[in-house]
Amino acid sequence: MNKILIFGHRSPDTDAITSAITFSYLQNELGKDTEAVALGKPTDETQFALNYFDTKTPRVITTAAQETQEVMLVDHNESQQSVPDINKVKVLAVVDHHRIANFQTDNPLFYRAEPVGCTNTIIFKLYKENNVEIPKHIAGLMLSAIISDTLLLKSPTCTEEDVKAAEELAEIAGVEMETYGKELLKAGTDTSNKNASM
Amino acid sequence: MNKILIFGHRSPDTDAITSAITFSYLQNELGKDTEAVALGKPTDETQFALNYFDTKTPRVITTAAQETQEVMLVDHNESQQSVPDINKVKVLAVVDHHRIANFQTDNPLFYRAEPVGCTNTIIFKLYKENNVEIPKHIAGLMLSAIISDTLLLKSPTCTEEDVKAAEELAEIAGVEMETYGKELLKAGTDTSNKNASM
Numbered sequence A, B: 001m002n003k004i005l006i007f008g009h010r011s012p013d014t015d016a017i018t019s020a021i022t023f024s025y026l027q028n029e030l031g032k033d034t035e036a037v038a039l040g041k042p043t044d045e046t047q048f049a050l051n052y053f054d055t056k057t058p059r060v061i062t063t064a065a066q067e068t069q070e071v072m073l074v075d076h077n078e079s080q081q082s083v084p085d086i087n088k089v090k091v092l093a094v095v096d097h098h099r100i101a102n103f104q105t106d107n108p109l110f111y112r113a114e115p116v117g118c119t120n121t122i123i124f125k126l127y128k129e130n131n132v133e134i135p136k137h138i139a140g141l142m143l144s145a146i147i148s149d150t151l152l153l154k155s156p157t158c159t160e161e162d163v164k165a166a167e168e169l170a171e172i173a174g175v176e177m178e179t180y181g182k183e184l185l186k187a188g189t190d191t192s193n194k195n196a197s198m
């Protein structure tokens, strides 16, 4: 049986890359055999977060069906934002904070969407619900995604739940949120290939 | 501002009717102004459960847009199973245990699907996550739906989570599961308009 692949959307932003990593860690703790991969290279902002929290950059895939039968999607659901052969694999789970469109399955699945500012805010709740401890580097990656998607908690999409999660995650990650957040966003401003969508 | 309407699928089974009632009670406890309605009359089985737990039969609607702008869907998501003018209203939330198809939104929403035997098993978890106490009659209706959808925990779709929920709910509802379950299913066998889908 092959590993279940977990990935975010094409032209990945920090939430897309890190939510694959943080959701994969959770799934593996719960007994599944999963691997976080990506549909593109990390931006400079994302790479800054990965380096800061000493995390391996996920490998980039261009097909899923050639190596697995089962996938989990994070930070997206629309097929045109997903792996090109998404219709050839079974989607076991989705965790997302976007509208639902161009998505369908043949079988019941786990789908968790909430109208919050960041996918990692939902994944943070899933750790709590499943009583799985959040390691320091995972907390740092989740925090980075929330900072990125909500522009340091200032975007109109930011909710109370994002703020609460970010505060708790900063503590676990051992960083001062404002200081780290400004460094992270600054690292992203140098890049030209940054994806505008969150 | 009009009430948010909550309803299950057309040709409603016990899960469709009761999950609207149990999810509406939860939403109201959380501060929303919602009403549970139905897309059809209850079957004899469902009416037995409503009578047993002293609960008003939800009124039947044939349109949503004429009285509200916002709805929540339970026990279904596909538009052809929903209210005919579903595309004229905003779907705020979905709680379901079926595949996802023919469903799309313009905005982010709350979507909670799990591959379990009954929508009420998921709603049971939502009460726990939100620390809302389950009243006796709500527990009885949830239990009735689980018994109905899983044929007294014997269907292939029944999961450990359904069993766990049913046991706890029987205790809150103050009924012996086997005895009550057989009475409930027997009440349903007299009807000719029972919907085969669960």
Ligand SMILES: [Mn+2]
Pocket: A015, A016, A075, A097, A117, A118, A119, A149, A198
């Ligand atoms: Mn995101």
Ligand SMILES: [Mn+2]
Pocket: A009, A013, A015, A016, A075, A197, A198
């Ligand atoms: Mn994103």
Ligand SMILES: [Mn+2]
Pocket: B015, B016, B075, B097, B117, B118, B119, B149, B198
């Ligand atoms: Mn059902």
Ligand SMILES: [Mn+2]
Pocket: B009, B013, B015, B016, B075, B197, B198
């Ligand atoms: Mn049903």
